[in-house]
Amino acid sequence: MRKNLYGVDDPRFLATVELIQRTGIQRFQIRYHDDEEPLVWIAVAGYKGNWEAGAGLNPLTAVWRLAEALIDGGQCQHCSRPAGITNDWTGEMPMSGMICWYIYDPELETYRRSCEGDK
Numbered sequence: 001m002r003k004n005l006y007g008v009d010d011p012r013f014l015a016t017v018e019l020i021q022r023t024g025i026q027r028f029q030i031r032y033h034d035d036e037e038p039l040v041w042i043a044v045a046g047y048k049g050n051w052e053a054g055a056g057l058n059p060l061t062a063v064w065r066l067a068e069a070l071i072d073g074g075q076c077q078h079c080s081r082p083a084g085i086t087n088d089w090t091g092e093m094p095m096s097g098m099i100c101w102y103i104y105d106p107e108l109e110t111y112r113r114s115c116e117g118d119k
Helices: 011-021 059-071
Strands: 027-033 040-047 050-056 083-086 100-105 110-113
Touching: 011 027, 011 059, 011 100, 011 110, 027 059, 040 059, 050 059, 059 083
Parallel strands: 083 100
Antiparallel strands: 027 040, 040 050, 100 110
16 A cells, blocks of 8 residues: 555654654644645644744645745754754754754654754
């Protein structure tokens, strides 16, 4: 049976939700709005009374946009460099010496920090 790419069955969906949880959220929701076309998915994260959201035409895009909003421009809690997120694990990350990239690893089905293993 073929996996539903870009949906909740896509391994990147769960990995991205787990990455969002690492940011210290207290609540997480995935919703959809189907009152009119097109159907829109919304991922919502709550922090001590504050909310952030990402939306897309499928669940994966919604959680990806939420993760971008929460992580891009933030600070890595391990190496203190500015953080970025990508799912292009084969690409050359720009400014890799200055930015800690959270990169999706398809073999482990998780995001890994580019600073892992740094001393």
